[in-house]
Amino acid sequence: MVQTESRTGSQPGAIPQQRVLRTELPGPRSRELAARRSAAVAPGVSSTLPLYIDAAEGAVLVDVDGNALIDLGSGIAVTTVGHAVPAVVDAVRDQVGRFTHTCFMVGPYEGYVEVCEQLNALTPGDHDKTSALFNSGAEAVENAVKIARRATGREAVVVFDHAYHGRTNLTMALTAKNMPYKDGFGPFAPEIYRAPMSYPLRDPSGMTGEEAAQRAIELIERQVGAARVACVLIEPVQGEGGFVVPAPGFLPALADWCRANGAVFAADEVQSGFCRTGAWFACEHEGVVPDLVTTAKGIGAGMPLAAVTGRSEMMASVHAGGLGGTYGGNPVACAAALAGIATMREGNLGAAANRIGETIAGRLDPLVAELPGIAERRGRGAMQALEFVKPGTLEPDSAAAGRIAAACHAQGVVVLTCGSWGNVIRLLPPLTISDALLDEGLGVLIDATRTVLAG
Structure with a gap:
């Protein structure tokens, strides 16, 4: 179980590389901070997640309520080598x-x-x-x-x-x-x-x-x-x-x-x-x-x-x-x-990115073939995306992408949306993510996609 006392910069291994949900998301401490934010932070600055991060290591984010999330966004491709890498x-x-x-x-x-x-x-x-x-x-x-x-x-x-x-x-x-x-x-x-x-x-x-x-x-x-x-x-x-x-x-x-x-x-x-x-x-x-x-x-x-x-x-x-x-x-x-x-x-992280891309393709390509609401999976290496459309057309479906992303967030997996129409979910995992953690995160995305598109 993740310890809420852990902080970024703790000894390596202080944060287990696993998803742990201890409260609903957002939890009570995150809700308290959201109330403070509304009075202090300009509303033009928005956030993807409704919860507040307290610590991070590898490919896991820990919020102020002790929930541990799988990070498939890397702070928008910033923490490519992972969070709190000892050498860094x-x-x-x-x-x-x-x-x-x-x-x-x-x-x-x-x-x-x-x-x-x-x-x-x-x-x-x-x-x-x-x-x-x-x-x-x-x-x-x-x-x-x-x-x-x-x-x-x-x-x-x-x-x-x-x-x-x-x-x-x-x-x-x-x-x-x-x-x-x-x-x-x-x-x-x-x-x-x-x-x-x-x-x-x-x-x-x-x-x-x-x-x-x-x-x-x-x-x-x-x-x-x-x-x-x-x-x-x-x-x-x-x-x-x-x-x-x-x-x-x-x-x-x-x-x-x-x-x-x-x-x-x-x-x-x-x-x-x-x-x-x-x-x-x-x-x-x-x-x-x-x-x-x-x-x-x-x-x-x-x-x-x-x-x-x-x-x-x-x-x-x-x-x-x-x-x-x-x-x-x-x-x-x-x-x-x-x-x-x-x-x-x-760490030969270029090769790691290619392995991550192959894993993502292997898990998501069958989903694309299964669900007509996904136009395609595309990308290079560990820069991968799904584009969502109204079935049988190329009309962008931003609502579906937004609901899928929100469903992933509720299950402790961070994904990001993008695209000119907001109808694309992008995946940018740290290149040091473990196979097991990546597989688990993709499983949550797949389940959320099936649920939303079936509904």
């Missing part, structure tokens, strides 16, 4: 004891340099690269646009249907979905142009990746003009937009067009990077080498950290002082990142 905890403790902040722009430190060295080595391509560190994925994306504009002397930025790139003014403009991300927050930054994404489930039957790319390119050339494009920015596997995996050939064709026309090809790997899809970066599955790569989430092993990594000559186009920020590349976050990257290497 030790690295953070050590760094906090030495110093927590100087601002790299004032007094630099080795950890920042080492993280950049790791990024330059790990990201796709053997060309010379440099990196800059920031706080969040949105901040990294915004700086990638700055770099691309400076390097090319152009202004136009091309993004795609269903894209999600963040919540700042510029990244809201880059993001496709209005509610809840953009509604009422305009006007937005100019010179942003949207092209059709390769979405195999919803594209014309038989459309290849190359054909989908040509559809996008024709729109870009006609409505924007190739000579005006600073960068084409794309998620190699879309995240918030529904875990959309473009058809093979789509990404390479776009990258080739960028090279031929002097535009920057920028890959937003904020959610898909760091072993999540079975490779260090999702671009690698098709051998695509971006000019710029943005990273966050999994890079920090739970700490806030983000980066832009790119061709040295592009990164060098920005004048001294043009990039940076007070907290960007914070030394504690850098220490966590270095320990997390070492954990990924030592």
